[in-house]
Amino acid sequence: MPDQSKELTQDTSIATKPSLGKRLRRLPITLYLGGALVTTFVAVAMISFVWTPYPPNKLNLTNRLASPGTAGFFLGTDRAGRDVVTELMLGARNSLYVSVVSTVVAMFLGSIIGLSIAGSRRVLQGPFTRLVDAGLALPGILTALVLAAKLGPGNTTATLAIITWQVPVAARVTIGPARQILALDYVEAAYGYGRTKAYVLRRHVLPNISPLLIVLGSVMFAAAILIEAALAFLSVGVQPPTSSWGRFLNETQSLLEAAPYLMFFPGVAIVLTALGFNLLGDGLRTVLDPQQARTGVA
Amino acid sequence: MLNLRNLRVTIDDYEIINIDELTLQAGSRLGLVGESGSGKTMTAKAIAGLLPNEAKVSGEVNFDGQNLLTLGDRELAKVRGKRIGFVFQDPARSLNPMMRISKQVSEAIRIHTDLKGKAVTAKVTDLLRQVQLPEPETLLRRYPHQLSGGQQQRVMIAAAIAADPDLLIADEPTTALDVTVQEEILRLLISLSEQRKMSLLFVSHDLGVVRFVCNQVAVIYGGNIVEAGDIDSIINRPQHRYTAALLAANPGMPKDDNFSAFIGRRLQTITGSVPAVGRFPSGCRFRNRCQHASDKCATTPSVTASSPEHRYLCWHPAQGGQS
Numbered sequence: 001m002p003d004q005s006k007e008l009t010q011d012t013s014i015a016t017k018p019s020l021g022k023r024l025r026r027l028p029i030t031l032y033l034g035g036a037l038v039t040t041f042v043a044v045a046m047i048s049f050v051w052t053p054y055p056p057n058k059l060n061l062t063n064r065l066a067s068p069g070t071a072g073f074f075l076g077t078d079r080a081g082r083d084v085v086t087e088l089m090l091g092a093r094n095s096l097y098v099s100v101v102s103t104v105v106a107m108f109l110g111s112i113i114g115l116s117i118a119g120s121r122r123v124l125q126g127p128f129t130r131l132v133d134a135g136l137a138l139p140g141i142l143t144a145l146v147l148a149a150k151l152g153p154g155n156t157t158a159t160l161a162i163i164t165w166q167v168p169v170a171a172r173v174t175i176g177p178a179r180q181i182l183a184l185d186y187v188e189a190a191y192g193y194g195r196t197k198a199y200v201l202r203r204h205v206l207p208n209i210s211p212l213l214i215v216l217g218s219v220m221f222a223a224a225i226l227i228e229a230a231l232a233f234l235s236v237g238v239q240p241p242t243s244s245w246g247r248f249l250n251e252t253q254s255l256l257e258a259a260p261y262l263m264f265f266p267g268v269a270i271v272l273t274a275l276g277f278n279l280l281g282d283g284l285r286t287v288l289d290p291q292q293a294r295t296g297v298a
Numbered sequence: 299m300l301n302l303r304n305l306r307v308t309i310d311d312y313e314i315i316n317i318d319e320l321t322l323q324a325g326s327r328l329g330l331v332g333e334s335g336s337g338k339t340m341t342a343k344a345i346a347g348l349l350p351n352e353a354k355v356s357g358e359v360n361f362d363g364q365n366l367l368t369l370g371d372r373e374l375a376k377v378r379g380k381r382i383g384f385v386f387q388d389p390a391r392s393l394n395p396m397m398r399i400s401k402q403v404s405e406a407i408r409i410h411t412d413l414k415g416k417a418v419t420a421k422v423t424d425l426l427r428q429v430q431l432p433e434p435e436t437l438l439r440r441y442p443h444q445l446s447g448g449q450q451q452r453v454m455i456a457a458a459i460a461a462d463p464d465l466l467i468a469d470e471p472t473t474a475l476d477v478t479v480q481e482e483i484l485r486l487l488i489s490l491s492e493q494r495k496m497s498l499l500f501v502s503h504d505l506g507v508v509r510f511v512c513n514q515v516a517v518i519y520g521g522n523i524v525e526a527g528d529i530d531s532i533i534n535r536p537q538h539r540y541t542a543a544l545l546a547a548n549p550g551m552p553k554d555d556n557f558s559a560f561i562g563r564r565l566q567t568i569t570g571s572v573p574a575v576g577r578f579p580s581g582c583r584f585r586n587r588c589q590h591a592s593d594k595c596a597t598t599p600s601v602t603a604s605s606p607e608h609r610y611l612c613w614h615p616a617q618g619g620q621s
Contacts, residue, residue, distance in 0.1 A: 194406060
């Protein structure tokens with residue numbers, strides 16, 4: 001016979017909803033860290049529209065390669081005498097722009113493709129999935145270079161390159177869980193009410209895989225930022241005079257002797273932002289994945 | 299109103315269901331009884347066109363003079379929900395965890411009627427009241443996990459009858475529930491079918507439950523209807539050896555005065571288990587587990603009628619032919 005008083009206390013602990021403060025404290029630290037980094041990044045990019053320490057591309061020819069801490073230039077200036085803080089803020093803006101557009105488009109297309117494949121006839125699923133796998137196998141940088149050769153370098157090229165890179169990823173990740181949901185009883189019940197497959201995919205499958213898509217989105221965001229920087233670094237991405245972290249990083253290469261510290265600024269900005277989105281994704285996964293939440297990993 | 303003829307379902311070349319004939323009269327309640335793996339759920343799903351894609355179906359499923367098997371997906375969707383409602387085995391899994399109760403119950407209404415907005419909510423509230431759920435107004439806004447199993451099944455039933463179907467197919471609607479809740483749900487199904495003059499196809503493995511709910515019964519084994527007819531006739535005078543064995547395996551209820559005799563009694567069992575799909579013997583499918591089987595059973599038995607309301611497929615009927 002189990003101890004009844006103990007059972008009762010257990011029951012009440014489940015029944016009463018913990019206070020908001022308690023629930024907030026229970027959220028994973030990664031969520032807070034990632035959230036803070038991402039918020040900072042977005043805030044900086046937004047602020048750059050209304051305020052930067054200096055106007056974009058303002059050259060201070062008398063103050064070239066000023067070291068950090070020089071009066072008026074918190075982080076110093078680059079080879080042309082542009083303020084590093086201003087450059088970084090404008091770079092954040094470009095980075096945000098490219099990654100938002102590419103991630104949203106890639107998620108949208110990818111999940112539609114994934115859902116369609118999951119909902120297609122069984123004989124077609126295999127071939128279609130392999131086709132997506134083939135898309136996954138495309139080397140992203142190579143695709144970007146080919147696109148740049150065709151369209152010329154620029155933000156559009158970078159965005160397109162990231163999209164073609166990410167769409168198969170989003171599709172591939174969607175297929176499996178969508179098929180799992182499609183096999184569940186409430187999907188069958190929906191058919192029983194007279195629903196069609198397209199409706200079921202939209203209204204039953206999509207909401208139930210949305211936690212996954214949210215996490216996937218944040219991770220893809222991190223990847224998009226890295227790729228954008230990489231493409232700009234390779235001069236395939238955005239062109240001067242628009243500022244970009246990747247291009248800034250590239251320029252510091254030639255200054256390794258004159259101002260070796262300079263490369264850290266765009267480098268750290270890229271690392272922190274990508275890290276932020278990855279941490280956010282990890283935190284969200286812990287919160288949104290009921291299996292992990294139940295085992296108490298959260 | 300519902301008539302199955304030569305219904306054959308095969309998956310990967312294995313014959314899952316082979317039903318020569320099965321009829322459900324308008325307004326009556328037919329129980330479909332069989333063991334696990336006998337094909338009872340498959341039959342129910344075949345009627346509603348809910349079989350998995352890989353299943354091949356042939357024959358006729360006549361519903362009000364229309365063969366449902368010839369309908370395309372869109373035409374079938376107009377029948378499902380509107381003319382035929384479906385209640386599934388496990389309510390917890392048949393409700394979308396991310397959707398409010400109001401939305402799930404109103405699915406069929408929004409698909410099949412022109413009602414909009416407040417009218418839909420009113421109808422849903424009324425439905426929830428009809429399935430005897432307390433405080434329907436607050437229930438509307440809940441999610442499935444906030445309900446008990448019995449409440450969830452009531453919600454499922456409300457959703458299934460939302461568009462006033464003429465036929466309700468209930469696939470083991472009480473298997474996942476407590477015995478006490480079970481009886482309430484069964485009574486609900488009976489009263490709904492009587493009030494609405496709605497036919498009921500009740501799938502179950504429990505002859506006792508079927509007797510409680512239905513007035514007709516069809517016993518299915520290995521995808522064949524081995525015996526069908528009036529519930530009383532079949533329970534009291536089972537002809538097919540499988541039905542007889544099923545009834546003998548039911549412990550019944552102990553009588554107050556001889557409880558010890560009830561406890562001490564050995565239950566009769568059916569030897570072996572249902573063969574895997576494709577491993578059934580030729581002729582009578584039950585013959586490898588039947589104590590009364592003879593060489594004759596290797597040939598497929600023909601339909602015998604002991605009365606107009608009682609037909610069976612057996613060479614060696616339990617009552618020795620006419621009863």
